[in-house]
Amino acid sequence: MKQEKHKKSLLGRLQRTPHWKKEEFTEIEYEPTSVKELLTEMKDISELIIDLAYSALLFNSTEIAEEVKFLEVRMDKMNYDIRIMAMMAARTKEDAEQLSGILQIAQAAEKISNTAGDIILLMELKPKGLLPRILKDADEQLFRIVVSANSQACAKMIGSLKIESETGMRVIAIRRKNCWIYNPQSDNTIQSKDTLIVKGTNEGYNDLNEFLLGKQEVLD
Amino acid sequence: MKQETFESMVLTIKEQSELMVDLSYSSLLYDNTTLAKEVYELEEHIDHLFERLHHDLFQEVKEGNITVKTAQILLKLARAGEEIADAAREIADVQLRDVELHPILKMSIQESDEVLTKVQVKEPSILCKKTLGQLKLGSETGMTIIAMRHNNKWLYGPNKNTRIDAFDILFAKGPEDGEAHLIELADGITDEI
Numbered sequence: 291m292k293q294e295k296h297k298k299s300l301l302g303r304l305q306r307t308p309h310w311k312k313e314e315f316t317e318i319e320y321e322p323t324s325v326k327e328l329l330t331e332m333k334d335i336s337e338l339i340i341d342l343a344y345s346a347l348l349f350n351s352t353e354i355a356e357e358v359k360f361l362e363v364r365m366d367k368m369n370y371d372i373r374i375m376a377m378m379a380a381r382t383k384e385d386a387e388q389l390s391g392i393l394q395i396a397q398a399a400e401k402i403s404n405t406a407g408d409i410i411l412l413m414e415l416k417p418k419g420l421l422p423r424i425l426k427d428a429d430e431q432l433f434r435i436v437v438s439a440n441s442q443a444c445a446k447m448i449g450s451l452k453i454e455s456e457t458g459m460r461v462i463a464i465r466r467k468n469c470w471i472y473n474p475q476s477d478n479t480i481q482s483k484d485t486l487i488v489k490g491t492n493e494g495y496n497d498l499n500e501f502l503l504g505k506q507e508v509l510d
Numbered sequence: 511m512k513q514e515t516f517e518s519m520v521l522t523i524k525e526q527s528e529l530m531v532d533l534s535y536s537s538l539l540y541d542n543t544t545l546a547k548e549v550y551e552l553e554e555h556i557d558h559l560f561e562r563l564h565h566d567l568f569q570e571v572k573e574g575n576i577t578v579k580t581a582q583i584l585l586k587l588a589r590a591g592e593e594i595a596d597a598a599r600e601i602a603d604v605q606l607r608d609v610e611l612h613p614i615l616k617m618s619i620q621e622s623d624e625v626l627t628k629v630q631v632k633e634p635s636i637l638c639k640k641t642l643g644q645l646k647l648g649s650e651t652g653m654t655i656i657a658m659r660h661n662n663k664w665l666y667g668p669n670k671n672t673r674i675d676a677f678d679i680l681f682a683k684g685p686e687d688g689e690a691h692l693i694e695l696a697d698g699i700t701d702e703i
Contacts, residue, residue, distance in 0.1 A: 329618035333535070337624065340528070340594070388612040391604040395538075395615065398597040402531070405593045408586065417583045424517045424587070428525060430654075455652040455688040460624075473623065494649040 301334065302475035306468060325379070328372045329396060335361050336399035338473045341462050343409035345432050345487050347421055354463065354487075355410040357472055365403040372396045432462070432487065433495045439482040440504035449476025456509040457498045459490035511566050513576060516584050519563050523556055523591035529667045530556075530598035532656045536626050536681050537605045539619045545657060545681070548666055549602035556595040563588050626681070627653070627689045633676040634698035643670030650703045651695070652688035657681040 339361050346354035373396075376389040425431055437443060443451055454460055464471040464478070465485040471478055480486070480502075488498065500506035530549050537545035567585060570576040604611070619626065631637050637645060648654050657666045659679040665672060674680070682692060694700045 326614045326618050326621070329614065330621045333618060333622045336597075337531070337622075387609045391607065391609060392612050392615055394604050395601055395618075398600040401597040401600070402594055405590045405597075408593075409590050412583060412586055415579060415583050415586075417587075420517075420580060420583055421587075424521050424524075427518065428521055429648075452687060454685040455691060456650075458649040458652045458654075458684075460652075460685075475623075491649050493646065497649065 301473035302478055304469045304471050325375050328368050332368050332396055332399040336402040339403045339406040341489055343406035346410050348432055358406050358410050362403050362407045365400045369396050369400040430490055432489050435486045435499055435502050437482055437484045437502045438504040441502050442507055443480045443502055444482045447477055447479050448474055457494040459488045459494045459498045461486055461488050463487045520584050520587050523588050527591040527594040530595055532683050534598045534601035535619050537602055539626050540628055546602040546605040549598050553595045553599040560588055560592045624683055625686050625689050626683050629680050629693050629696040631678045631696045632698050635696050636701040637674045637695055638676045642672050651691045653682040653684035653692045655680050655682050
C-alpha cells in the first residue's frame with residue numbers, strides 16, 4: 291500500500307509546504323516503480339520547477355522556494371531510482387545502449403532542476419526591481435490572480451474550464467489558505483479566494499483575469 | 511554598454527534555453543535530426559552570448575557603471591539559462607546518436623503534461639497567409655509554435671511577424687484539447703480560432 295502511494299505523482303495535490311526532515315536529504319532508498327512513470331514525472335517536474343523558481347523570486351515567496359528545494363531533492367532520488375532500474379533491466383549490449391539514452395534524459399532533467407535550485411538562491415540578493423524589468427519583455431510571463439467569489443470559475447474543474455486552451459495561460463500553482471497545489475491537473479477545482487500563479491501572454495492574462503475577477507461570464 | 515542591453519541579453523538566454531528544451535524533446539518524439547542539430551547550434555550561440563555578457567559586465571563594473579550586486583544577479587540568471595541550454599543539448603545528443611531510441615522514451619514524452627505536436631497546414635486552412643501575430647494561436651488555442659518548416663526553410667521560435675502558408679509544417683506545444691483544435695484548424699476542418 292505504501293508503495294502505491296509513492297507511485298502517485300506529488301503534483302496536482304493539495305499540500306502544505308513541506309517541513310524539512312533530515313532523512314529526506316540523507317537517506318536514499320531504492321523503490322521499484324516503472325521507468326516510464328519515473329521519466330514522465332522527471333520531465334514534468336523539470337518543466338515546472340523553472341517556472342516555480344522564477345515565481346518564488348518574482349513574488350518573493352519563501353514557500354514556493356521551499357517547494358523548489360523539495361522537488362530538487364525528489365529529483366535526485368528519482369534519478370537514483372531510474373539508474374538502478376536501468377541497470378537491472380539491461381541484459382545485452384543493445385539493451386544497455388538503449389537504456390543509456392533514457393539515463394541521459396533523466397540526467398538532463400535533474401540538471402534542469404538543480405538550475406532551479408540555483409535560481410532561488412538569488413533570493414538572498416533581493417533582485418526585486420531587476421527581475422521584473424528583465425522579464426517584462428518576455429513572450430510569456432508569470433502572473434498572480436486572486437479568484438473572486440462571484441467568478442464563474444468557482445468550484446469548477448480546471449479541465450472543464452479549458453483555461454489553457456481558451457487563454458493559453460498555464461496554471462502553475464494554486465494557493466488555498468495555507469496549502470498549495472503545484473502543477474494542478476485537469477480534475478483540480480478552483481475555489482473562491484484561491485491565489486493562482488499562471489504563465490502565459492499578456493493577452494491571455496487579461497482574459498483570464500477578467501474571468502477570475504467575475505467581470506467576464508465566460509472564457510472565450 | 512547600457513544596463514538594459516545586459517537585461518535583454520539575459521532574457522534572450524532564458525527564452526532560447528527554454529525553447530531548446532522543447533525542441534530537443536520534439537526531436538526525440540519525431541525522430542527529427544534537423545531539430546536536434548539546431549539545438550546544438552543554439553547551444554553554441556548561447557555559450558557565445560554568455561561569454562560576451564560575462565566579459566562586458568566585468569568591464570562595466572570596473573568602470574563603475576554597474577554595481578557588483580546587479581552584475582551578480584545578471585550573471586547568475588544568465589548562468590541558469592546556459593545550464594538549461596546544456597541540458598537541452600544532452601537531450602538532443604540522444605537523438606543524434608546512432609542507437610535506436612528506447613520505446614519508453616517516446617511514451618514518457620507523450621504522457622507528460624504538455625503535449626508536443628506536429629501538423630502540416632493544408633491549403634483550405636484558415637491559418638494560410640496569416641501571421642502568427644494575427645492568428646494569436648497562443649492565447650486562443652493554448653498552442654505555442656516552437657518551430658516550423660516554411661518554404662523549405664526551418665524557423666525556430668517564430669515570432670509575431672512569421673507568416674504561415676499552405677504546406678508549412680508546424681511543431682507546437684500546449685494542452686491536449688489545444689492540440690486537437692490546432693489540428694482541425696490546420697486541416698481546414700474548422701475556421702473558428
